[in-house]
Amino acid sequence: MSRTHFSGLALLFLVAFPPAHAVKYQVVDRTGYITGCNRFQTEIGSFYTRQLMRAASSFIWLTFNESMGERKDHDPVTLVIHRFQWSFRKILFHEMTHVWQQYGNGKAPRGLVNGIADYMRLRAGLAPKKWAQRGSGLRWDESYAVTAYFLDHCNGLKNGFVAELNSLMEDDYSDEFFSITELD
Numbered sequence: 001m002s003r004t005h006f007s008g009l010a011l012l013f014l015v016a017f018p019p020a021h022a023v024k025y026q027v028v029d030r031t032g033y034i035t036g037c038n039r040f041q042t043e044i045g046s047f048y049t050r051q052l053m054r055a056a057s058s059f060i061w062l063t064f065n066e067s068m069g070e071r072k073d074h075d076p077v078t079l080v081i082h083r084f085q086w087s088f089r090k091i092l093f094h095e096m097t098h099v100w101q102q103y104g105n106g107k108a109p110r111g112l113v114n115g116i117a118d119y120m121r122l123r124a125g126l127a128p129k130k131w132a133q134r135g136s137g138l139r140w141d142e143s144y145a146v147t148a149y150f151l152d153h154c155n156g157l158k159n160g161f162v163a164e165l166n167s168l169m170e171d172d173y174s175d176e177f178f179s180i181t182e183l184d
Ligand SMILES: *[C@@H]1O[C@H](CO)[C@@H](O)[C@H](O)[C@H]1NC(C)=O
Pocket: 065, 159, 160, 161, 163
């Protein structure tokens, strides 16, 4: 049997028995062609992007300490690419967090929501060099890097803090959540 036939069979097997609860990831490329060349397709590509979406999701679920039944239900997840950008992976981790994180039934402060998304890429080692200095900022919920560093500090005091906070935010939000998690 030739190699081609063999991989063809292996593929059929995967299609017939997909892993339980596997999320489908889709990429829609809207970047278009500039002078006959699509930089997104030649330098990143939809296949790699789907792999990255899958890897980011696993990382996020792990950081949120969520097992299969506890994760939010989104299927398929579609990523629409409008513009080619080198900081692609960093942005992807931030945006994928928005897919899986809790919003306290819409009551969670925007700064905290974006802070959690940036905390995720900080944990993944994808914090941009140009980020604000750790310890700078005026308020904990100032958003993005400042809030991400604040959350990282809390998580350092109590491992699993961000995961617990996220799970408390499933149906509601209150600043009290910070004391419920018994941070001393
Ligand atoms: C993760 O969740 C399990 C229970 O679902 C809990 O026992 C464990 O302490 C959690 N881990 C962290 C780091 O919070």
